[in-house]
Amino acid sequence: MPSTQAVDAPTVLEAQGLRKRFGDREALKGVSLSVTRGELAAVIGPNGAGKTTLLSILAGIQRPDEGTVSKAPGEIGWVPQQAALYGKLTVAENLDLFARLERVPDPADTVDRMLELTDLRDRADDQVGTLSGGNKQRVNIAIGLLARPEVLLLDEPSAALDPRQRERLWEFIVRLASEGTTVIYATHNIQEADRYARQLVLLADGERLFDGSPRELEQLVGAHGLDFEAAFVRFLHQQGH
Amino acid sequence: MRWLLVKDLRILRRSPLLVSLLVLYPIVIAVLIGFAVSRGPDKPEVAFYNELPASAGTLELGGRKIDLTDESNQIFDSIKPVQVKSRAEAIQKVKDGDVLAAIIVPKDLTERLQSGLESGVVKVYYNAEDPAKKQFVENTIKAQVQRANAALTKRIAEEALRLLDLISTGGDYRFLGQDIGILGLRESEAILRNARAELPRSSPQRDEIDRVLGFAKLARDNLSFSDDVLAVVGEPIKVSAESLQGGRNSLSSFAVALSVAVSLMFITLLLAAGALALEREENAFPRLVRGLVSRTGLLVEKAGLATICSVAACLLMLLGLGVFVSLDWGRFPLWVLALVFAGLGFAALGLAIGALTREVRAASLLAFMLALPLAFLALVPSGSVAPALYDVTRVVSALFPFKPTLDALNAALNDSGDVLGPLLHLALLTLGFGALARIGLRRFA
Ligand SMILES: Nc1ncnc2c1ncn2[C@@H]1O[C@H](COP(=O)(O)OP(=O)(O)O)[C@@H](O)[C@H]1O
Ligand SMILES: [Mg+2]
Numbered sequence: 001m002p003s004t005q006a007v008d009a010p011t012v013l014e015a016q017g018l019r020k021r022f023g024d025r026e027a028l029k030g031v032s033l034s035v036t037r038g039e040l041a042a043v044i045g046p047n048g049a050g051k052t053t054l055l056s057i058l059a060g061i062q063r064p065d066e067g068t069v070s071k072a073p074g075e076i077g078w079v080p081q082q083a084a085l086y087g088k089l090t091v092a093e094n095l096d097l098f099a100r101l102e103r104v105p106d107p108a109d110t111v112d113r114m115l116e117l118t119d120l121r122d123r124a125d126d127q128v129g130t131l132s133g134g135n136k137q138r139v140n141i142a143i144g145l146l147a148r149p150e151v152l153l154l155d156e157p158s159a160a161l162d163p164r165q166r167e168r169l170w171e172f173i174v175r176l177a178s179e180g181t182t183v184i185y186a187t188h189n190i191q192e193a194d195r196y197a198r199q200l201v202l203l204a205d206g207e208r209l210f211d212g213s214p215r216e217l218e219q220l221v222g223a224h225g226l227d228f229e230a231a232f233v234r235f236l237h238q239q240g241h
Numbered sequence: 242m243r244w245l246l247v248k249d250l251r252i253l254r255r256s257p258l259l260v261s262l263l264v265l266y267p268i269v270i271a272v273l274i275g276f277a278v279s280r281g282p283d284k285p286e287v288a289f290y291n292e293l294p295a296s297a298g299t300l301e302l303g304g305r306k307i308d309l310t311d312e313s314n315q316i317f318d319s320i321k322p323v324q325v326k327s328r329a330e331a332i333q334k335v336k337d338g339d340v341l342a343a344i345i346v347p348k349d350l351t352e353r354l355q356s357g358l359e360s361g362v363v364k365v366y367y368n369a370e371d372p373a374k375k376q377f378v379e380n381t382i383k384a385q386v387q388r389a390n391a392a393l394t395k396r397i398a399e400e401a402l403r404l405l406d407l408i409s410t411g412g413d414y415r416f417l418g419q420d421i422g423i424l425g426l427r428e429s430e431a432i433l434r435n436a437r438a439e440l441p442r443s444s445p446q447r448d449e450i451d452r453v454l455g456f457a458k459l460a461r462d463n464l465s466f467s468d469d470v471l472a473v474v475g476e477p478i479k480v481s482a483e484s485l486q487g488g489r490n491s492l493s494s495f496a497v498a499l500s501v502a503v504s505l506m507f508i509t510l511l512l513a514a515g516a517l518a519l520e521r522e523e524n525a526f527p528r529l530v531r532g533l534v535s536r537t538g539l540l541v542e543k544a545g546l547a548t549i550c551s552v553a554a555c556l557l558m559l560l561g562l563g564v565f566v567s568l569d570w571g572r573f574p575l576w577v578l579a580l581v582f583a584g585l586g587f588a589a590l591g592l593a594i595g596a597l598t599r600e601v602r603a604a605s606l607l608a609f610m611l612a613l614p615l616a617f618l619a620l621v622p623s624g625s626v627a628p629a630l631y632d633v634t635r636v637v638s639a640l641f642p643f644k645p646t647l648d649a650l651n652a653a654l655n656d657s658g659d660v661l662g663p664l665l666h667l668a669l670l671t672l673g674f675g676a677l678a679r680i681g682l683r684r685f686a
Binding site: 059073084085087098102 | 244248252525527528529533534
């Protein structure tokens with residue numbers, strides 16, 4: 001199990017009773033969560049469940065109609081689902097631009113650190129448009145880390161990747177968490193939640209259906225391994241979704 | 242904001258195809274428009290065939306010779322004559338489209354004129370397949386023939402005047418190679434007066450002679466008056482043209498202002514709309530406005546980018562045009578001022594377009610679709626459409642930056658009219674469209 005943080009680590013982010021409406025559609029119906037230092041938390045649910053909306057509110061991109069978030073957006077790193085990078089700029093130039101916009105104290109040093117972290121030093125002078133999806137996503141995540149945030153939000157980070165790229169990306173994310181960064185990631189892939197998360201934020205139609213670890217969910221639905229996904233879908237049905 | 246600007250310039254530099262299209266396309270369009278506008282009423286090529294034998298090129302009128310070739314030169318003032326050798330060749334050239342029209346001076350022109358009863362007929366052939374050409378020929382060639390006609394009439398009137406003068410005061414008249422002494426009314430009157438004095442007082446013929454004397458005096462008085470009447474007939478109406486609207490500059494310097502305005506419009510609109518849309522297309526927009534740069538700051542940066550690039554391109558263009566058209570370089574600071582204000586106006590409009598669209602391609606298309614009709618609308622001349630419609634075009638033109646840009650550039654480049662008004666107008670439009678763009682950005686996360 002990669003998430004090795006002690007359960008009694010300090011809480012770094014708390015959200016209470018988040019509600020969000022789009023017209024007459026309620027995307028979030030009062031969702032709360034709390035994460036501790038170095039924790040990997042998975043926001044899981046089918047498409048349209050409200051995962052992106054939840055992360056956007058935590059990131060300060062959208063304002064909730066009700067509810068509170070304990071941290072200011074500036075202290076939280078946010079990585080959008082689609083790579084937010086300039087294809088015509090090189091990897092180093094993208095990192096440098098955002099480092100300067102983030103007003104980090106030593107941009108050159110920070111860029112260097114990120115090239116090291118993402119293992120992309122040999123691609124530093126290649127235009128981002130020429131990178132593979134997996135490498136793009138690593139640069140995308142590195143930009144979310146430039147300001148050394150305590151909490152990093154990742155919206156479906158592996159959605160566009162092939163299995164090998166996905167594997168390497170998770171090694172990278174797990175290392176981040178082990179170095180103390182709290183990572184909240186959205187996914188609709190139950191295996192990805194099962195394997196890496198310590199806490200599940202299970203959303204369906206804007207409601208949080210379950211609060212606990214993957215183990216606890218397995219016990220609740222009465223299955224594990226390959227059967228877990230089928231059992232999970234059955235659970236959603238029982239809950240009326 | 243500085244880093245964003247550097248970033249955008251870097252992206253532009255790495256898109257050479259886009260940049261060259263962005264600069265070349267408007268310049269080509271602008272030059273074409275400028276060429277078309279300044280070229281139209283220039284001297285058209287017209288085939289000219291004179292069937293008159295060299296000896297018959299003169300017309301004898303009252304013993305004086307009038308050279309018809311001199312008179313037809315009047316026509317050549319406003320056309321470029323293409324000499325041809327036969328009537329058939331002239332007609333062929335018209336059919337082939339080599340010339341706009343053909344003018345034939347027929348053999349019998351002199352005879353007809355000499356007869357004093359018939360008018361001379363000059364034949365004009367032209368193609369009527371193109372309505373624009375037809376109208377041009379009808380207006381231009383006919384007007385020119387009319388002018389020659391008027392000049393000829395004037396000459397004939399002068400001859401008539403000379404004859405009247407001869408009747409009034411007497412003198413020599415040359416006819417069929419012989420000088421004939423004409424007595425004239427004045428001499429006749431003197432002779433009669435002498436004859437009357439020799440008659441006895443009681444002679445009844447004195448009364449008769451008095452009546453003739455009275456007539457001669459009346460005739461002389463009135464003939465001197467008819468001088469003026471005939472002079473007027475020579476040129477019944479003179480045209481004194483005075484333009485009330487617009488500047489005093491020539492068409493070609495107006496074409497320069499127009500070309501630059503069109504280029505500025507395209508470059509600025511496309512750059513501003515495209516650069517803003519690119520932030521969305523690359524998904525960078527939410528990342529940027531999440532505390533890195535304000536939405537207003539982003540708009541200011543894009544406006545700066547578009548204005549700097551387009552003003553630079555237009556100054557280069559003026560430098561190039563300066564080779565062909567004489568420009569007043571002393572007014573350079575005014576040019577820059579007009580270009581910057583106009584650039585900001587178009588940039589604000591471009592940003593409003595860019596705020597509506599998520600993709601660079603959609604933004605460019607929208608910018609194009611808006612730009613062309615705006616330019617044409619601003620060029621609709623008064624009187625060419627119904628008055629109410631013209632008012633509508635004026636109002637619509639005033640709502641967009643093209644018309645004030647054209648006015649400002651025309652004023653700055655050609656010293657024709659007030660610069661301050663259009664600059665103020667542009668500043669207002671910049672604020673208006675800037676606000677619109679800002680509202681447009683708020684709609685998107
Ligand atoms: N900007 C928006 N305007 C209107 N509806 C939205 C908007 N964003 C999300 N929604 C709706 O809210 C619901 C949750 O969306 P989202 O958070 O994107 O789901 P997920 O990321 O879990 O797939 C969906 O029904 C979606 O259609
Ligand atoms: Mg989503």
